[in-house]
Amino acid sequence: MKILGPCRDGEDVLLHICCAPDASYGVPAMQERFRVTGFFFNPNIHPGEEHARRLHATHRLQDFLPFPLEVGGGGEKEWDEAVRGLEGEPEKGRRCEACIRLRLRRTAETAKTLGIPAFCTVLTVSPKKDAAMVNRVGREEGERAGLLFIEADMKKCDGFRKSVEITKKLGIYRQNYCGCLPSLRYRKQIPR
Numbered sequence: 001m002k003i004l005g006p007c008r009d010g011e012d013v014l015l016h017i018c019c020a021p022d023a024s025y026g027v028p029a030m031q032e033r034f035r036v037t038g039f040f041f042n043p044n045i046h047p048g049e050e051h052a053r054r055l056h057a058t059h060r061l062q063d064f065l066p067f068p069l070e071v072g073g074g075g076e077k078e079w080d081e082a083v084r085g086l087e088g089e090p091e092k093g094r095r096c097e098a099c100i101r102l103r104l105r106r107t108a109e110t111a112k113t114l115g116i117p118a119f120c121t122v123l124t125v126s127p128k129k130d131a132a133m134v135n136r137v138g139r140e141e142g143e144r145a146g147l148l149f150i151e152a153d154m155k156k157c158d159g160f161r162k163s164v165e166i167t168k169k170l171g172i173y174r175q176n177y178c179g180c181l182p183s184l185r186y187r188k189q190i191p192r
């Protein structure tokens with residue numbers, strides 16, 4: 001993992017978790033330098049059964065790599081509103097920026113409530129995520145909340161390949177689409 005921005009070793013960090021595969025690399029990598037609390041908040045995931053499956057996989061990961069986890073609920077209506085009209089955007093486009101902003105905004109708000117001074121996300125483990133965009137959005141949301149967003153590119157240093165190896169070894173569920181209905185349709189090549 002490559003940390004790109006300012007940070008203090010040993011800092012308490014609220015780490016946004018989108019799924020167990022990305023967390024399988026991102027959590028231990030962050031734990032090498034910070035005191036990590038995970039935060040699962042993903043109103044983008046469709047359908048509800050898939051959301052439950054990914055949350056369950058994250059709890060299973062906790063059995064192997066212990067870390068405290070907060071779970072954020074709700075947000076589906078806000079998510080629908082945030083991405084309305086952007087359904088046809090490609091991955092890494094404007095829909096993804098709105099989706100990531102909503103999740104990082106809630107992460108920052110939750111960090112503030114918990115008295116945690118910094119936050120980050122494991123989203124950049126995925127090669128399908130634009131780390132520059134994720135870090136810019138995180139920085140903006142950090143400034144808005146008055147908290148430090150720790151900028152990172154977790155796919156550097158082979159983060160993605162390592163996450164595949166870890167989940168395979170532990171038998172942790174790996175999804176095959178990003179999460180929202182448009183990404184599921186794209187995966188299945190279903191016309192809108």
Ligand code: SF4
Nearest residue numbers: 096099178179180183
């Ligand atoms: S493709 Fe992924 S990041 Fe983009 S809007 Fe859908 S769930 Fe969010």
